[in-house]
Amino acid sequence: MTLSIKTNILSHAGMFIIFLIYSSFSDAACQENNVYIKPTISELQFASSAAGKGGMLSSAWHEATIQLSCTDMPTGVGAQYVYNYFMKPTYAGSSTSFEGQNYALWSTSDPDIFIIASIAKPDGSFSSITSSEFDKTIKISKPDANKNIQEPIRVRIRYLSTKSSLKPGLKVINEIPLLVGVVSGSGVACTARPGGLTDCYSRVSPVVISPASFNVNRVSxxxxxxxxxxxxxxxxxxxxxxxxxxxxxxxxxxxxxxxxxxxxxxxxxxxxxxxxxxxxxxxxxxxxxxxxxxxxxxxxxxxxxxxxxxxxxxxxxxxxxxxxxxxxxxxxxxxxxxxxxxxxxxxxxxxxxxxxxx
CATH class of the missing domain: 2.60.40.1090 (Fimbrial-type adhesion domain)
Incomplete structure (x- = not known):
């Protein structure tokens, strides 16, 4: 009789533990506020002298940080978390080499102007985003003792023109949705890939490039x-x-x-x-x-x-x-x-x- 009672209690306790784990995954969440890359005039100095020669228009990288802030994250021994990202601009079908790395060219609202992009790896170094990287992952840290993940992910872009002769005048680049992402973990279902990110574990901040305008002046x-x-x-x-x-x-x-x-x-x-x-x-x-x-x-x-x-x-x-x-x-x-x-x-x-x- 004693043996029978112990068996029932263990079975009930096991069911209760499984319910708690399910509840923890359900309540876990990451922030969803847009992150904006905001190009400044000082970062677009090359653009003003690009008439007649094209080339790199940004004199510096335009950068923003995705501040991952996730709560109630499961903390099992085998818990592993990654940030998945998916590029949103139209791939222009070609690439360019810059600072020793190969970059895909992504279209903007101006047919003569493109962007290149890179994302920071855990060691802080930047990795170029190439045409094959439509859906990639970056490993992120485990939750802390309070089941929270606080981790920055830096993203940056530059404008450039492949035209050997860029016409002078005012250039206006419309807002560009750059990438969307999710945080997913081992043992957590992510039933849809890039086309249905809302079904994944937890959406995080989309990255958007704010509108930019600059004058291309002809040197006189x-x-x-x-x-x-x-x-x-x-x-x-x-x-x-x-x-x-x-x-x-x-x-x-x-x-x-x-x-x-x-x-x-x-x-x-x-x-x-x-x-x-x-x-x-x-x-x-x-x-x-x-x-x-x-x-x-x-x-x-x-x-x-x-x-x-x-x-x-x-x-x-x-x-x-x-x-x-x-x-x-x-x-x-x-x-x-x-x-x-x-x-x-x-x-x-x-x-x-x-x-x-x-």
Whole structure:
């Protein structure tokens, strides 16, 4: 009889314990308030100077923290918890490399502008989100003695353009739902995956990127150079053999530029007026009735002959500060003797100068 009574009590106690565990899972909950990534103007400095070249528009990561705050979480010895996340933007179908990691490109409301995203791992380092990571997990800490989980998960994004030429003007990026997530644990049913996250263990804060707007400005510089450079007279004896050079003039080349959110390099290139296709170091002399022959003109930049033609012939004037201003460089003009006999006469040549920025 005593044995029979003990068996009944143990059976009843077992049922009671199972009921408590079920109740604990049912009452467990995590917060559901939206978390916003709010890009600032100071974090979008690159965007203002992106006209004509595209590339990275964010000068810093735009970041927010999901503060997991879950209560009444089961604390069994084998309890394991993870944060599952699912990306919401449209995958653009391509990727890019940045800071040594590969990132998926996600579409925005502007067809020329995309975002890349990463999420922090438990060790604090960030892992890029790639196109294959539509549903991934991050292991999180176990509940404390009060059955609570308090854990931050950092998420960050950057804007960029894959266009080699981004048109100037105001860019407005609408609000972007970035990701949604759930906390799930071992032994807890999560019957639906990304398409039905409401059926999972506990939803947590969706991450949303707030609307952002910025101006893409075209860098503006004005060329400062003389319209005419006079060459001093020269005696043929000053050029005794082929390849000999003599300086006959010097002039300043400058660029006057407006303010910019970021510093940038100012470059120039020169094109031969008489032969625009010329890519050598020697200018073509204009055809004149009493034209000299056997010599050519070169423009020297720090002692090096300038190559003509735009492609592959950019030369630096200097780095322009964000305040703008004027940068100048002194150039020299020399005669150079060719292999043929030198014939005295007049010399006339010309260049057009193009400014470029980076």
């Amino acid at each position: 510089c004005t060329l400062d150079a003389p319209a005419l450079v006079k060459l001093r007279p020269l005696n043929i004896s000053s050029l005794p053999s082929a390849g000999a050079t003599v300086e006959v003039a010097s002039f300043q080349l400058g660029a006057s530029c407006n303010k910019s959110p970021v510093a940038y390099n100012v470059y120039y290139s020169m094109t031969d007026v008489n032969t625009p296709s010329n890519t050598s170091n020697n200018l073509t002399l204009a055809a004149l009735p009493d034209q000299a022959s056997g010599v050519a003109l070169q423009v020297l930049d720090d002692g090096k002959a300038v190559s003509f033609g735009f492609k592959g012939s950019l030369n630096s004037i200097g780095m322009m500060a964000t305040t703008g201003g004027i940068k100048r460089k002194m150039l020299n003009v020399v005669y150079i003797r060719g292999n043929e006999m030198v014939k005295p006469g007049k010399v006339n040549a010309g260049v057009t100068v193009t400014l470029a920025y980076e």
